[in-house]
Amino acid sequence: xxxxxxxGRKGYIILPKSxxxxxxxxxxxxxxxxxxxxxxxxPVRKVDVEGVREALRKHLQVLRNxxxxxxxxxxxxxxxxxxxxxxx
Numbered sequence: 001x002x003x004x005x006x007x008g009r010k011g012y013i014i015l016p017k018s019x020x021x022x023x024x025x026x027x028x029x030x031x032x033x034x035x036x037x038x039x040x041x042x043p044v045r046k047v048d049v050e051g052v053r054e055a056l057r058k059h060l061q062v063l064r065n066x067x068x069x070x071x072x073x074x075x076x077x078x079x080x081x082x083x084x085x086x087x088x
Contacts (some may be wrong), residue, residue, distance in 0.1 A: 001018075001019070001022065003016065003019065014076070015041075023043055025043050029043055030043070030044040031043055031044065032044055052066065059080070061081060062080055063080065066080075
């Protein structure tokens with residue numbers, strides 16, 4: 001998506017609703033400004049620290065349940081993956 005925006009008197013630009021919705025930017029969100037061969041605006045993604053901690057606790061418990069075994073049994077490790085924990 002490419003848009004043409006006009007810079008206002010005090011340097012303000014207005015991000016149209018369709019752009020904000022496309023990238024999940026809401027009122028009060030922070031944006032990172034990168035200067036490259038132009039200007040790049042990227043939303044700052046907030047991390048749910050407690051959610052991450054809880055996911056890690058659950059993952060650690062699964063691993064502890066596997067402790068002491070010399071060899072995993074078929075299927076034991078099918079639920080041991082953090083990849084799914086961070087997908088929104």
